[in-house]
Amino acid sequence: MSRAEAGTASVYHRSVVYLLFIILLLPLLGTFVYSIASSWSATVLPSGFTFKWYLQLWSDPRFLTAFGHSLLICVGALVLSVVLILPLLFVVHYHFPKLDALMNILILLPFAVPPVVSSVGLLQLYGSGPMAMVGTPWILIGCYFTVALPFMYRAITNNLQAINLHDLMDAAQLLGASTWQAAFLVVLPNLRKGLLVALLLSFSFLFGEFVFANILVGTRYETLQVFLNNMRNSSGHFTSALVISYFLFVLVLTWVATFLNKDKSQ
Amino acid sequence: MSFVSVEQLQKTYSGTPVFSDINFTISKGEFVTLLGPSGCGKSTLLRCIAGLTPVDQGKILLDGQDIVPLNPQKRGIGMVFQSYALFPNMTVEQNVAFGLRMQKVKADDSHKRVAEVLQLVELNDFAKRYPHQLSGGQCQRVALARSLVTRPRLLLLDEPLSALDARIRKHLREQIRQIQRELGLTTIFVTHDQEEALTMSDRIFLMNKGRIVQSGNAENLYASPVDVFAAGFIGNYNLLDAETASRLLQRPVTSRIAIRPETLGLSLQGEPDTLIHNHSLLGNVIRYRVEVRGVELVVDVLNRSPADLYPDGQRVALSIDTSTLCEVA
Ligand SMILES: Nc1ncnc2c1ncn2[C@@H]1O[C@H](COP(=O)(O)OP(=O)(O)OP(=O)(O)O)[C@@H](O)[C@H]1O
Numbered sequence: 001m002s003r004a005e006a007g008t009a010s011v012y013h014r015s016v017v018y019l020l021f022i023i024l025l026l027p028l029l030g031t032f033v034y035s036i037a038s039s040w041s042a043t044v045l046p047s048g049f050t051f052k053w054y055l056q057l058w059s060d061p062r063f064l065t066a067f068g069h070s071l072l073i074c075v076g077a078l079v080l081s082v083v084l085i086l087p088l089l090f091v092v093h094y095h096f097p098k099l100d101a102l103m104n105i106l107i108l109l110p111f112a113v114p115p116v117v118s119s120v121g122l123l124q125l126y127g128s129g130p131m132a133m134v135g136t137p138w139i140l141i142g143c144y145f146t147v148a149l150p151f152m153y154r155a156i157t158n159n160l161q162a163i164n165l166h167d168l169m170d171a172a173q174l175l176g177a178s179t180w181q182a183a184f185l186v187v188l189p190n191l192r193k194g195l196l197v198a199l200l201l202s203f204s205f206l207f208g209e210f211v212f213a214n215i216l217v218g219t220r221y222e223t224l225q226v227f228l229n230n231m232r233n234s235s236g237h238f239t240s241a242l243v244i245s246y247f248l249f250v251l252v253l254t255w256v257a258t259f260l261n262k263d264k265s266q
Numbered sequence: 267m268s269f270v271s272v273e274q275l276q277k278t279y280s281g282t283p284v285f286s287d288i289n290f291t292i293s294k295g296e297f298v299t300l301l302g303p304s305g306c307g308k309s310t311l312l313r314c315i316a317g318l319t320p321v322d323q324g325k326i327l328l329d330g331q332d333i334v335p336l337n338p339q340k341r342g343i344g345m346v347f348q349s350y351a352l353f354p355n356m357t358v359e360q361n362v363a364f365g366l367r368m369q370k371v372k373a374d375d376s377h378k379r380v381a382e383v384l385q386l387v388e389l390n391d392f393a394k395r396y397p398h399q400l401s402g403g404q405c406q407r408v409a410l411a412r413s414l415v416t417r418p419r420l421l422l423l424d425e426p427l428s429a430l431d432a433r434i435r436k437h438l439r440e441q442i443r444q445i446q447r448e449l450g451l452t453t454i455f456v457t458h459d460q461e462e463a464l465t466m467s468d469r470i471f472l473m474n475k476g477r478i479v480q481s482g483n484a485e486n487l488y489a490s491p492v493d494v495f496a497a498g499f500i501g502n503y504n505l506l507d508a509e510t511a512s513r514l515l516q517r518p519v520t521s522r523i524a525i526r527p528e529t530l531g532l533s534l535q536g537e538p539d540t541l542i543h544n545h546s547l548l549g550n551v552i553r554y555r556v557e558v559r560g561v562e563l564v565v566d567v568l569n570r571s572p573a574d575l576y577p578d579g580q581r582v583a584l585s586i587d588t589s590t591l592c593e594v595a
């Protein structure tokens with residue numbers, strides 16, 4: 001390839017990337033500008049800039065409570081999934097590799113049933129009787145666990161397949177490690193990457209989840225998205241500030257996690 | 267008094283026996299090679315000795331003690347895997363120190379021992395690196411160091427060199443042998459490469475289909491194979507059945523005969539009853555494919571000078587050294 005051709009190719013590649021960026025960022029940018037505009041209705045440009053919407057948002061106790069609720073439910077669901085899925089994955093891959101096929105089908109179920117449908121089922125099952133949980137955060141934690149399951153399972157499975165699980169376990173055991181020691185000192189540290197990817201992905205997904213939260217719990221334990229929905233009649237500037245705050249939070253979280261996880265070895 | 271003694275060892279995988287009656291003994295400090303084709307059960311045997319795979323029946327005595335009931339952590343056996351199995355999250359130093367950490371050896375003592383064994387495999391400059399920053403040969407040396415540092419009673423090596431290129435392989439096998447001698451370490455080495463087995467071992471156990479077919483030192487195994495399999499696996503024997511052998515030797519022969527290609531000679535003196543079909547240059551040896559009295563043979567001749575080369579299609583005389591003929595079952 002000649003240099004000129006390489007030049008045009010790279011211009012082309014760049015413009016595609018930039019175009020994609022613009023398409024993705026434009027709505028966010030618009031929302032951001034709207035959230036700092038004092039008013040922006042009859043004019044082409046906003047009439048003035050202000051942070052009052054953010055101040056109003058971040059001093060609204062209802063918002064802070066909803067934010068806390070969302071955080072609590074997501075973290076709860078993720079802790080539950082880590083505690084359950086890690087040992088499960090280990091056992092499946094180390095002792096019963098045949099079960100992997102079954103698991104691959106099982107983890108598709110949360111996707112196969114639309115949330116609206118499954119939440120109706122959940123409402124019936126947990127609405128009354130011995131396990132009445134509808135309206136409490138517990139049902140959301142349980143429900144989000146099933147939603148997070150596919151992400152967690154796939155990401156960690158890929159990671160597990162990339163390391164040579166059996167040889168590593170064998171080597172560690174011959175060097176005197178018990179099965180537990182081998183799992184914690186040798187296998188777990190090598191799953192860090194997959195685990196982090198899975199956690200971030202699930203977290204951003206769950207943090208923005210609306211259908212389950214609205215139907216199963218609603219205002220009885222208001223989460224961020226439900227709050228956003230209930231605020232749809234208030235000022236658009238206010239909800240824009242909410243969306244941007246939410247976006248920035250996930251962004252910072254992702255960045256911090258990636259930073260913390262930066263491989264010492266690389 | 268044997269140091270390792272395996273008695274009537276049996277192993278079955280879901281109904282199909284891998285091996286059913288393995289018996290052998292190894293004395294202290296001996297370097298023994300398990301040689302055999304792929305799938306004959308070498309790795310399984312090694313894993314049984316290490317305790318990574320349970321055995322169905324039989325005894326494994328190590329220094330007089332039956333280790334079959336012990337779990338792998340308690341056996342005091344070191345093993346090097348074909349895949350290296352280094353811990354990717356640890357540096358070379360941490361990898362090597364892992365066994366000592368599990369034994370709760372004190373930090374400064376552990377440090378000293380790690381440095382010593384890294385010195386032994388010539389890797390002290392790489393102590394702070396991670397496995398993915400090392401070449402295959404270096405990885406395998408780390409794996410070796412890691413299994414040596416705990417001073418195992420018995421060292422098992424499962425095809426440790428087969429993933430490496432030829433030059434590194436030669437170098438590393440000399441290094442392994444030298445370290446083994448220096449430490450007086452009883453070692454079982456698994457390979458399917460006959461050259462590796464012949465050059466390294468004090469003794470070779472030739473395995474086929476879950477049986478030890480023949481055992482002995484390299485000379486013994488090479489010069490007198492016990493059966494067709496042994497003759498076919500080691501060297502490049504010409505294997506002739508009784509009828510063909512009778513035709514070749516022009517005397518009645520009642521059993522199968524194995525003839526090593528380097529014991530045959532070609533010359534221009536004598537009756538030119540041998541036709542050269544083709545030849546290939548193996549370096550220091552020229553390998554001819556010839557036909558005599560309707561029998562096809564392989565003949566190896568030392569490559570002294572290009573002038574001695576017989577062209578394809580030429581007729582020459584064949585000399586057979588009958589004292590090296592070998593009857594095989
Ligand atoms: N986990 C297992 N389950 C069932 N069969 C097995 C298992 N591991 C090994 N085998 C069978 O046992 C036999 C011996 O296998 P083994 O791995 O010991 O061979 P090997 O001599 O080490 O071969 P290679 O030189 O290819 O490594 C093979 O026929 C193999 O199919």
Ligand SMILES: [Mg+2]
Binds near residue numbers: 308309310424425
């Ligand atoms: Mg093997």
